[in-house]
Amino acid sequence: xxxxxxxxxxxxxxxxxxxxxxxxxxxxxxxxxxxxxxxxxxxxxxxxxxxxxxxxxxxxxxxxxxxxxxxxxxxxxxxxxxxxxxxxxxxxxxxxxxxxxxxxxxxxxxxxxxxxxxxxxxxxxxxxxxxxxxxxxxxxxxxxxxxxxxxxxxxxxxxxxxxxxxxxxxxxxxxxxxxxxxxxxxxxxxxxxxxxxxxxxxxxxxxxxxxxxxxxxxxxxxxxxxxxxxxxxxxxxxxxxxxxxxxxxxxxxxxxxxxxxxxxxxxxxxxxxxxxxxxxxxxxxxxxxxxxxxxxxxxxxxxxxxxxxxxxxxxxxxxxxxxxxxxxxxxxxxxxxxx
Ligand code: NAD
Ligand code: 89Y
Numbered sequence: 212x213x214x215x216x217x218x219x220x221x222x223x224x225x226x227x228x229x230x231x232x233x234x235x236x237x238x239x240x241x242x243x244x245x246x247x248x249x250x251x252x253x254x255x256x257x258x259x260x261x262x263x264x265x266x267x268x269x270x271x272x273x274x275x276x277x278x279x280x281x282x283x284x285x286x287x288x289x290x291x292x293x294x295x296x297x298x299x300x301x302x303x304x305x306x307x308x309x310x311x312x313x314x315x316x317x318x319x320x321x322x323x324x325x326x327x328x329x330x331x332x333x334x335x336x337x338x339x340x341x342x343x344x345x346x347x348x349x350x351x352x353x354x355x356x357x358x359x360x361x362x363x364x365x366x367x368x369x370x371x372x373x374x375x376x377x378x379x380x381x382x383x384x385x386x387x388x389x390x391x392x393x394x395x396x397x398x399x400x401x402x403x404x405x406x407x408x409x410x411x412x413x414x415x416x417x418x419x420x421x422x423x424x425x426x427x428x429x430x431x432x433x434x435x436x437x438x439x440x441x442x443x444x445x446x447x448x449x450x451x452x453x454x455x456x457x458x459x460x461x462x463x464x465x466x467x468x469x470x471x472x473x474x475x476x477x478x479x480x481x482x483x484x485x486x487x488x489x490x491x492x493x494x495x496x497x498x499x500x501x502x503x504x505x506x507x508x509x510x511x512x513x514x515x516x517x518x519x520x521x522x523x524x525x526x527x528x529x530x531x532x533x534x535x536x537x538x539x540x541x542x543x544x545x546x547x548x549x550x
Contacts, residue, residue, distance in 0.1 A: 212235060212236040212237075212275040212276060212299075212509060212512065213236075213237065213239045213272075213273065213274050213275050213276075214230070214236060214237065214238050214239065214274060214275060214276045214277060214278055215238065215239065215240040215241065215242065215268055215269070215272055215274050215276075215277050215278070216230075216238050216240075216241055216242070216277070216278045216280060217242045217243070217265050217268075217277060217278070217279050217280065217281055217289055218242075218243060218279060218280035218281035218282075218285075218303075219241055219242075219243040219245070219248045219249050219251075219252035219253075219280075220243070220245075220248060220280065220281070220282075221370050221371055222280060222303070223252065223280035224252070224255070225494075225497070225498050225501045226278055226280055226330075226501055226505065227252065227255075227256045227258075228487075228489040228490075228498070228501075229498075229501045229502035229505050230278070230505060231256070232487075232502055233502065233505055233506055233509055235509060235513075236276075236505075236509045238256070238258060238278070239258070239260060239272065239274070240258065240260040240261070240262065240268055240272045240274070241253055241256075241258050241260070241261050241262070242261070242262040242263070242264070242265050242268045243263070244263055244264075246263065249261050249262075249263065260272065265289055265292060266292055269292060269293065269296045269298070274296075274298055275298065275299060275512075276298055276299035276300065276301065276508075276512075277289075277293045277298050277299075277300055277301070278301045278330075278505075279293070279300065279301065279302040279303060280303050280330075281303070282303075282373060283305050283306075283307065283308055284308065286302055286303070286306060286307055286308075286312075286316070287307060287308075287312045287315065287316055289302075290302055290316040290319060290320065290327070291315070291316065291319045293320070294316075294319035294320045294322065294323040294325065295319075295323070297323045297324070297325060298323075298325060299325045299326045299327075299508075299512055300320055300325065300326070300327045300328070300522075301327075301328050301329075301330055301505070301508055302316070302327070302328075302329055302330065302522070303329075303330045304329055304330055304331050304387055304388070304525075305383050305384070305387055305529070305532065306329045306331075306522065306525050306529055307529065310526070310529060310530060310533060310550055313522070313525070313526055313529050314526065316522060317522040317523050317526060320522060321522075321523070326508070326511060326512050326517070326518065326521070327521060327522035327523075328504075328507075328508045328511070328518040328520055328521055328522065329520050329521070329522055329524075329525040330501075330504060330520075331387075331388065331391050331504075331520040331525055331528065332388075332497065332500040332501055332503070332504045332520075333388035333389070333391060333392055333450060333497075333500065334388075334391055334392050334395040334519075334520065335500040335503040335504045335507065335520075336450070336484065336496055336497070336499065336500040336503075337482065337484050337485070337499060337500070337503070338449075338463060338467045338469065338482040338483070338484060338496070339392055339395075339450055339452070339463070340503075341469060341480075341482050342396075342452055342454075342461060342463045342469060342482075343392075343395050343396060345461060345469075345471060346396055346454060346456070346461060350458075350459070350461070350471055350473055351454060351455075351456030351457075351458055351459040351460060351461050351471065351473050352456040352457030352458030352459065352473070353456055353457045353458075354396065354397060354430050354454050354455065354456045355429065355430055355431070355455060355456065355457065356430065356431055356432070356453075356454070356455040357393065357396055357397055357430055357431075357432035357433070357452070357453065357454045357455075358432065358433045358434075358435070358451075358452070358453040358454075359389050359392050359393045359396070359432065359433075359434050359435075359450055359451075359452050360389075360433075360434075360435050360436075360450070360451045360452075360453075361385060361386075361388075361389050361435075361436045361437070361448075361449075361450050361451070362435065362436070362437040362440040362442065362446065362451075363437065363438060363440055363442070363445050363446055363447040363448070364438065364439065364440050364441045364442065364445055364447075365438070365445055365447035365448070365493075367438060368413075368414070374414070375413065375414040375415065376414075376415055377415060377416050378415060378416055379416045379417070379536065380409075380414060380415070380416025380417055380418055380438075381407075381416070381417055381418050381419065381420050381436050381437070381438055382405075382407065382417065382420045382422075382436070382532055382535050382536060383416075383532055383536075385436055385438070386420050386422070386434065386436045386532065386535065387528060387529070387531075387532050388450070389434050389436055389450060390422070390424075390434055390528055390531040390532065390535070391520075391525075391528040392450055392452075393424055393426075393432050393434050394527060394528060394531070396430075396432075396452075396454065397424075397426040397428065397430040397432055398426050398427055398428045398430070399426065399427045399428075399527060400424045400425065400426055400427070400527075400531055400534075400547055401425050401426065401427050401546060401547075401548070402424070402425040402544050402545070402546055403422060403423065403424050403425075403531060403534040403535060403538055403544065403545055403546075403547060404422070404423045404538050404543075404544045404545070405420060405421065405422040405423070405534075405535040405536075405538040405539045406420070406421050406539055407419065407420045407421075407535075407536075407539040408420075408439075410437075410439035411438070411439055417539070418437065418438045418439045419436070419437045419438075419439050420434075420435070420436045420437075420535060420539070421433070421434075421435045421436075422434040422435070422531075422535050422538075424531075444465075445493075446465045447493055448493060448494065448496055448497050449465060449467065449496065450463070451463055451464060451465060456473075458473050458474055459471065459472050459473025459474060460472050460473070463482070466483075467481060467482045467483040467484065467496075468480075468481060468482075469481075469482045484496045484499045484500075485499060487499055487502065504520065507519065507520075527547070530547035530548070530550045531547050533547070533550045534546070534547040534550060537550075
Protein backbone atom coordinates (compact mmCIF):
# COMPACT_ATOMS: atom_id res chain seq x y z
CA UNK A 212 0.00 0.00 0.00
CA UNK A 213 1.32 3.41 -0.96
CA UNK A 214 0.76 6.22 1.51
CA UNK A 215 1.46 9.92 1.87
CA UNK A 216 2.04 11.65 5.17
CA UNK A 217 0.74 15.16 5.86
CA UNK A 218 2.44 17.11 8.65
CA UNK A 219 6.17 16.57 9.24
CA UNK A 220 6.35 17.85 12.81
CA UNK A 221 7.29 16.50 16.22
CA UNK A 222 5.24 13.31 16.32
CA UNK A 223 5.26 12.43 12.60
CA UNK A 224 8.88 11.37 12.94
CA UNK A 225 7.71 8.38 15.01
CA UNK A 226 5.07 7.53 12.41
CA UNK A 227 7.66 7.56 9.63
CA UNK A 228 10.06 5.33 11.58
CA UNK A 229 7.18 2.93 12.20
CA UNK A 230 6.05 2.91 8.53
CA UNK A 231 9.59 1.91 7.53
CA UNK A 232 9.14 -1.29 9.58
CA UNK A 233 5.69 -2.30 8.32
CA UNK A 234 5.76 -4.91 5.52
CA UNK A 235 3.55 -4.20 2.54
CA UNK A 236 3.07 -0.49 3.26
CA UNK A 237 5.24 2.58 2.85
CA UNK A 238 5.21 6.35 2.64
CA UNK A 239 6.04 7.56 -0.87
CA UNK A 240 5.31 11.30 -0.50
CA UNK A 241 5.40 13.95 2.20
CA UNK A 242 3.55 17.22 2.68
CA UNK A 243 4.06 20.14 5.07
CA UNK A 244 3.31 23.81 4.70
CA UNK A 245 6.60 24.49 6.50
CA UNK A 246 9.43 24.19 3.96
CA UNK A 247 12.19 23.59 6.52
CA UNK A 248 10.39 20.77 8.34
CA UNK A 249 9.42 19.19 5.02
CA UNK A 250 13.00 19.26 3.70
CA UNK A 251 14.54 17.96 6.92
CA UNK A 252 12.04 15.09 7.22
CA UNK A 253 12.41 14.17 3.53
CA UNK A 254 16.19 14.03 3.96
CA UNK A 255 16.02 11.99 7.18
CA UNK A 256 13.74 9.33 5.69
CA UNK A 257 14.97 9.46 2.08
CA UNK A 258 11.55 10.37 0.67
CA UNK A 259 12.00 12.39 -2.53
CA UNK A 260 8.47 13.41 -3.44
CA UNK A 261 7.54 16.45 -1.35
CA UNK A 262 4.71 18.99 -1.45
CA UNK A 263 3.71 22.17 0.38
CA UNK A 264 0.05 21.68 -0.51
CA UNK A 265 -1.94 18.57 0.38
CA UNK A 266 -4.46 18.90 -2.48
CA UNK A 267 -1.63 19.17 -5.02
CA UNK A 268 0.01 16.08 -3.55
CA UNK A 269 -3.15 13.99 -3.69
CA UNK A 270 -3.76 15.09 -7.31
CA UNK A 271 -0.22 14.22 -8.39
CA UNK A 272 0.36 10.94 -6.55
CA UNK A 273 -1.21 7.51 -6.97
CA UNK A 274 -1.98 6.50 -3.39
CA UNK A 275 -3.90 4.04 -1.27
CA UNK A 276 -3.93 5.99 2.00
CA UNK A 277 -2.98 9.21 3.76
CA UNK A 278 -1.59 9.53 7.26
CA UNK A 279 -2.56 12.91 8.73
CA UNK A 280 -0.12 14.00 11.45
CA UNK A 281 -1.05 17.68 11.71
CA UNK A 282 -2.61 19.37 14.74
CA UNK A 283 -6.39 19.43 15.10
CA UNK A 284 -7.47 22.61 13.24
CA UNK A 285 -6.51 21.10 9.86
CA UNK A 286 -8.00 17.64 10.49
CA UNK A 287 -11.49 18.19 9.04
CA UNK A 288 -10.42 19.77 5.73
CA UNK A 289 -7.66 17.20 5.24
CA UNK A 290 -9.86 14.20 6.04
CA UNK A 291 -12.58 15.50 3.70
CA UNK A 292 -10.00 16.07 0.98
CA UNK A 293 -8.73 12.50 1.36
CA UNK A 294 -12.32 11.21 1.23
CA UNK A 295 -12.93 13.10 -2.02
CA UNK A 296 -9.84 11.37 -3.44
CA UNK A 297 -11.25 8.01 -2.22
CA UNK A 298 -8.29 7.20 0.01
CA UNK A 299 -8.09 5.26 3.25
CA UNK A 300 -7.23 7.63 6.10
CA UNK A 301 -5.42 7.67 9.44
CA UNK A 302 -5.90 10.88 11.38
CA UNK A 303 -4.07 11.88 14.56
CA UNK A 304 -5.90 12.60 17.80
CA UNK A 305 -7.61 14.78 18.87
CA UNK A 306 -9.68 13.77 15.88
CA UNK A 307 -11.75 16.96 15.66
CA UNK A 308 -12.46 20.25 17.40
CA UNK A 309 -16.20 19.58 17.68
CA UNK A 310 -18.56 16.60 17.56
CA UNK A 311 -20.16 18.13 14.47
CA UNK A 312 -16.81 18.13 12.65
CA UNK A 313 -16.06 14.58 13.79
CA UNK A 314 -19.40 13.24 12.55
CA UNK A 315 -18.93 14.96 9.19
CA UNK A 316 -15.45 13.43 8.84
CA UNK A 317 -16.72 9.93 9.59
CA UNK A 318 -19.58 10.38 7.12
CA UNK A 319 -17.21 11.65 4.40
CA UNK A 320 -14.84 8.67 4.54
CA UNK A 321 -17.57 6.08 5.05
CA UNK A 322 -19.46 7.66 2.14
CA UNK A 323 -16.38 7.12 -0.01
CA UNK A 324 -16.34 3.47 1.07
CA UNK A 325 -12.89 3.78 2.63
CA UNK A 326 -11.40 2.99 6.06
CA UNK A 327 -10.91 5.80 8.60
CA UNK A 328 -8.81 5.12 11.69
CA UNK A 329 -7.94 7.61 14.40
CA UNK A 330 -4.35 7.38 15.62
CA UNK A 331 -5.62 6.64 19.15
CA UNK A 332 -2.59 4.65 20.17
CA UNK A 333 -2.51 4.47 23.97
CA UNK A 334 -4.80 1.42 24.13
CA UNK A 335 -2.29 -0.22 21.76
CA UNK A 336 0.68 0.17 24.15
CA UNK A 337 1.81 -3.37 24.86
CA UNK A 338 1.55 -3.10 28.65
CA UNK A 339 -1.94 -1.61 28.47
CA UNK A 340 -2.92 -4.15 25.82
CA UNK A 341 -1.78 -7.02 27.99
CA UNK A 342 -3.96 -5.70 30.82
CA UNK A 343 -6.95 -5.22 28.47
CA UNK A 344 -6.62 -8.76 27.11
CA UNK A 345 -6.30 -10.14 30.65
CA UNK A 346 -9.51 -8.47 31.79
CA UNK A 347 -11.40 -9.30 28.58
CA UNK A 348 -10.29 -12.92 29.06
CA UNK A 349 -12.10 -13.04 32.42
CA UNK A 350 -9.02 -13.42 34.65
CA UNK A 351 -10.48 -11.28 37.45
CA UNK A 352 -14.15 -12.06 36.84
CA UNK A 353 -16.48 -9.20 36.05
CA UNK A 354 -14.96 -5.77 36.72
CA UNK A 355 -16.98 -3.43 38.94
CA UNK A 356 -14.41 -0.69 39.67
CA UNK A 357 -11.53 0.79 37.70
CA UNK A 358 -9.03 3.60 37.86
CA UNK A 359 -6.89 4.71 34.92
CA UNK A 360 -4.35 7.27 36.02
CA UNK A 361 -1.71 9.41 34.30
CA UNK A 362 0.17 11.75 36.61
CA UNK A 363 3.48 13.38 35.68
CA UNK A 364 5.52 16.56 35.77
CA UNK A 365 7.30 15.86 32.47
CA UNK A 366 7.93 18.93 30.32
CA UNK A 367 5.78 18.25 27.28
CA UNK A 368 5.80 21.93 26.28
CA UNK A 369 9.36 22.02 24.94
CA UNK A 370 8.57 19.44 22.22
CA UNK A 371 4.96 20.57 21.71
CA UNK A 372 4.81 24.32 22.48
CA UNK A 373 1.21 24.62 21.23
CA UNK A 374 0.10 22.61 24.28
CA UNK A 375 0.81 25.65 26.49
CA UNK A 376 -1.18 28.00 24.26
CA UNK A 377 -4.65 26.50 23.89
CA UNK A 378 -7.65 27.26 26.08
CA UNK A 379 -7.96 23.48 26.49
CA UNK A 380 -5.00 21.34 27.48
CA UNK A 381 -4.83 18.10 29.40
CA UNK A 382 -8.24 16.55 28.71
CA UNK A 383 -8.09 17.26 24.99
CA UNK A 384 -4.42 16.32 24.56
CA UNK A 385 -3.75 13.51 27.02
CA UNK A 386 -6.97 12.76 28.89
CA UNK A 387 -8.45 11.73 25.54
CA UNK A 388 -6.09 8.72 25.56
CA UNK A 389 -6.82 7.84 29.17
CA UNK A 390 -10.57 8.08 28.62
CA UNK A 391 -10.15 5.84 25.57
CA UNK A 392 -8.30 3.27 27.69
CA UNK A 393 -11.22 3.34 30.18
CA UNK A 394 -13.59 2.68 27.26
CA UNK A 395 -11.41 -0.21 26.08
CA UNK A 396 -11.61 -1.81 29.55
CA UNK A 397 -15.15 -0.99 30.65
CA UNK A 398 -17.19 -0.08 27.57
CA UNK A 399 -19.49 2.80 26.78
CA UNK A 400 -20.19 5.55 29.28
CA UNK A 401 -23.65 6.69 30.40
CA UNK A 402 -22.66 9.56 32.72
CA UNK A 403 -19.53 11.56 33.44
CA UNK A 404 -18.63 14.19 36.05
CA UNK A 405 -15.34 16.11 36.05
CA UNK A 406 -13.30 18.72 37.85
CA UNK A 407 -10.33 20.57 36.34
CA UNK A 408 -7.57 22.89 37.58
CA UNK A 409 -4.65 24.79 36.23
CA UNK A 410 -1.60 24.53 38.50
CA UNK A 411 1.18 25.67 36.13
CA UNK A 412 0.79 29.47 35.75
CA UNK A 413 2.81 29.48 32.50
CA UNK A 414 0.16 27.69 30.46
CA UNK A 415 -3.33 28.70 29.39
CA UNK A 416 -5.40 25.53 29.78
CA UNK A 417 -6.09 23.04 32.56
CA UNK A 418 -3.27 20.71 33.58
CA UNK A 419 -5.19 18.60 36.12
CA UNK A 420 -8.45 16.73 35.48
CA UNK A 421 -10.34 14.19 37.56
CA UNK A 422 -13.26 12.37 35.98
CA UNK A 423 -15.86 9.95 37.34
CA UNK A 424 -17.44 7.65 34.74
CA UNK A 425 -20.55 5.45 35.02
CA UNK A 426 -20.26 2.79 32.34
CA UNK A 427 -23.35 1.25 30.71
CA UNK A 428 -22.23 -2.25 31.74
CA UNK A 429 -22.22 -1.31 35.45
CA UNK A 430 -18.56 -0.41 36.08
CA UNK A 431 -17.67 2.83 37.85
CA UNK A 432 -14.28 4.21 36.89
CA UNK A 433 -12.05 7.12 37.81
CA UNK A 434 -9.87 8.67 35.11
CA UNK A 435 -7.35 11.09 36.58
CA UNK A 436 -4.71 13.06 34.70
CA UNK A 437 -2.11 15.59 35.73
CA UNK A 438 0.91 17.33 34.27
CA UNK A 439 1.48 19.12 37.58
CA UNK A 440 2.59 16.10 39.60
CA UNK A 441 6.13 16.34 40.93
CA UNK A 442 7.07 12.74 41.53
CA UNK A 443 10.43 10.96 41.52
CA UNK A 444 10.87 8.83 39.53
CA UNK A 445 8.47 10.47 37.12
CA UNK A 446 6.22 7.92 35.45
CA UNK A 447 5.81 9.69 32.06
CA UNK A 448 4.30 8.36 29.84
CA UNK A 449 2.86 5.42 31.74
CA UNK A 450 -0.85 4.91 32.27
CA UNK A 451 -1.40 3.17 35.60
CA UNK A 452 -4.41 0.92 36.04
CA UNK A 453 -6.29 -0.54 39.01
CA UNK A 454 -9.27 -2.83 38.46
CA UNK A 455 -11.37 -4.73 40.95
CA UNK A 456 -13.41 -7.62 39.59
CA UNK A 457 -15.76 -10.17 41.11
CA UNK A 458 -12.96 -12.79 41.25
CA UNK A 459 -9.86 -10.68 41.86
CA UNK A 460 -7.82 -7.59 41.04
CA UNK A 461 -5.48 -6.32 38.36
CA UNK A 462 -2.88 -3.61 38.91
CA UNK A 463 -0.61 -2.09 36.25
CA UNK A 464 1.83 -0.21 38.44
CA UNK A 465 4.73 2.17 37.80
CA UNK A 466 7.66 0.44 36.10
CA UNK A 467 5.34 -1.67 33.89
CA UNK A 468 4.63 -4.15 36.68
CA UNK A 469 1.44 -6.12 36.10
CA UNK A 470 -0.02 -7.86 39.15
CA UNK A 471 -3.03 -10.14 38.96
CA UNK A 472 -4.51 -11.61 42.10
CA UNK A 473 -7.44 -13.94 41.53
CA UNK A 474 -8.93 -17.05 43.03
CA UNK A 475 -6.16 -17.36 45.65
CA UNK A 476 -3.27 -17.01 43.15
CA UNK A 477 -0.95 -14.11 42.40
CA UNK A 478 1.08 -13.41 39.28
CA UNK A 479 3.51 -10.51 38.94
CA UNK A 480 4.87 -9.89 35.44
CA UNK A 481 7.27 -7.33 33.98
CA UNK A 482 5.42 -6.00 30.93
CA UNK A 483 8.00 -3.37 29.95
CA UNK A 484 7.69 -2.35 26.30
CA UNK A 485 10.47 -3.26 23.89
CA UNK A 486 12.92 -0.48 22.99
CA UNK A 487 12.64 -0.32 19.18
CA UNK A 488 15.89 0.54 17.36
CA UNK A 489 14.74 4.11 16.61
CA UNK A 490 13.02 4.72 19.95
CA UNK A 491 14.25 6.53 23.03
CA UNK A 492 13.26 6.39 26.69
CA UNK A 493 10.86 7.36 28.14
CA UNK A 494 8.92 7.74 24.85
CA UNK A 495 9.57 4.11 23.81
CA UNK A 496 6.25 3.06 25.31
CA UNK A 497 4.34 5.43 23.01
CA UNK A 498 6.67 4.84 20.05
CA UNK A 499 6.10 1.10 20.11
CA UNK A 500 2.34 1.62 20.07
CA UNK A 501 2.67 3.73 16.91
CA UNK A 502 4.03 0.75 15.02
CA UNK A 503 1.30 -1.49 16.45
CA UNK A 504 -1.58 0.81 15.53
CA UNK A 505 -0.24 1.42 12.01
CA UNK A 506 0.12 -2.35 11.53
CA UNK A 507 -3.47 -2.71 12.77
CA UNK A 508 -4.62 -0.23 10.08
CA UNK A 509 -2.86 -2.20 7.33
CA UNK A 510 -4.21 -5.51 8.66
CA UNK A 511 -7.77 -4.16 8.82
CA UNK A 512 -7.68 -2.88 5.24
CA UNK A 513 -6.29 -6.24 4.09
CA UNK A 514 -9.03 -8.13 5.92
CA UNK A 515 -11.86 -5.69 5.11
CA UNK A 516 -12.43 -5.06 8.86
CA UNK A 517 -13.17 -1.85 10.74
CA UNK A 518 -10.22 -0.84 12.94
CA UNK A 519 -10.82 -1.05 16.69
CA UNK A 520 -9.97 2.65 16.92
CA UNK A 521 -11.97 3.67 13.84
CA UNK A 522 -13.33 7.16 13.28
CA UNK A 523 -16.78 5.88 14.21
CA UNK A 524 -15.48 4.35 17.44
CA UNK A 525 -13.58 7.52 18.28
CA UNK A 526 -16.80 9.57 18.26
CA UNK A 527 -17.49 7.98 21.64
CA UNK A 528 -14.08 8.91 23.05
CA UNK A 529 -14.41 12.45 21.73
CA UNK A 530 -17.84 12.71 23.37
CA UNK A 531 -16.19 11.91 26.72
CA UNK A 532 -13.76 14.80 26.20
CA UNK A 533 -16.64 17.17 25.44
CA UNK A 534 -18.62 15.82 28.39
CA UNK A 535 -15.67 16.38 30.73
CA UNK A 536 -15.23 20.03 29.69
CA UNK A 537 -18.96 20.63 29.97
CA UNK A 538 -19.17 19.00 33.39
CA UNK A 539 -16.15 20.93 34.70
CA UNK A 540 -17.66 24.20 33.43
CA UNK A 541 -21.20 23.64 34.76
CA UNK A 542 -20.64 21.45 37.81
CA UNK A 543 -23.20 19.04 36.38
CA UNK A 544 -23.07 15.37 35.48
CA UNK A 545 -23.20 15.01 31.68
CA UNK A 546 -24.53 12.23 29.46
CA UNK A 547 -22.01 11.85 26.58
CA UNK A 548 -24.76 10.25 24.48
CA UNK A 549 -26.58 13.61 24.43
CA UNK A 550 -23.63 15.44 22.83
P1 NAD B 1 3.69 19.82 15.16
O1 NAD B 1 3.17 21.21 15.23
O2 NAD B 1 5.08 19.55 15.62
O3 NAD B 1 3.58 19.26 13.67
C1 NAD B 1 2.46 19.49 12.86
C2 NAD B 1 2.96 19.79 11.46
O4 NAD B 1 1.85 19.88 10.59
C3 NAD B 1 3.71 21.12 11.35
O5 NAD B 1 4.98 20.88 10.79
C4 NAD B 1 2.83 21.98 10.46
O6 NAD B 1 3.57 22.87 9.63
C5 NAD B 1 2.10 20.93 9.65
N1 NAD B 1 0.80 21.36 9.11
C6 NAD B 1 -0.22 21.97 9.75
N2 NAD B 1 -1.26 22.15 8.93
C7 NAD B 1 -0.90 21.63 7.73
C8 NAD B 1 -1.56 21.49 6.47
N3 NAD B 1 -2.82 21.92 6.29
N4 NAD B 1 -0.90 20.90 5.48
C9 NAD B 1 0.37 20.46 5.64
N5 NAD B 1 1.04 20.56 6.81
C10 NAD B 1 0.42 21.13 7.84
O7 NAD B 1 2.64 18.93 15.96
P2 NAD B 1 2.90 17.51 16.65
O8 NAD B 1 3.35 17.72 18.04
O9 NAD B 1 3.66 16.64 15.75
O10 NAD B 1 1.38 16.98 16.77
C11 NAD B 1 0.66 16.60 15.64
C12 NAD B 1 -0.56 15.82 16.12
O11 NAD B 1 -0.10 14.63 16.75
C13 NAD B 1 -1.40 16.56 17.17
O12 NAD B 1 -2.76 16.41 16.87
C14 NAD B 1 -1.03 15.90 18.48
O13 NAD B 1 -2.08 15.88 19.43
C15 NAD B 1 -0.71 14.50 18.03
N6 NAD B 1 0.19 13.77 18.92
C16 NAD B 1 -0.14 12.49 19.15
C17 NAD B 1 0.62 11.72 20.00
C18 NAD B 1 0.20 10.30 20.26
O14 NAD B 1 0.79 9.61 21.08
N7 NAD B 1 -0.81 9.83 19.55
C19 NAD B 1 1.75 12.28 20.62
C20 NAD B 1 2.10 13.59 20.31
C21 NAD B 1 1.30 14.33 19.44
O1 89Y C 1 0.33 15.01 22.74
C1 89Y C 1 0.35 14.01 23.74
C2 89Y C 1 0.03 12.65 23.37
O2 89Y C 1 -0.81 12.35 22.55
O3 89Y C 1 0.76 11.77 24.10
C3 89Y C 1 1.61 12.45 24.99
C4 89Y C 1 1.70 13.86 24.44
O4 89Y C 1 2.78 13.91 23.53
C5 89Y C 1 1.90 14.94 25.47
O5 89Y C 1 0.83 14.96 26.37
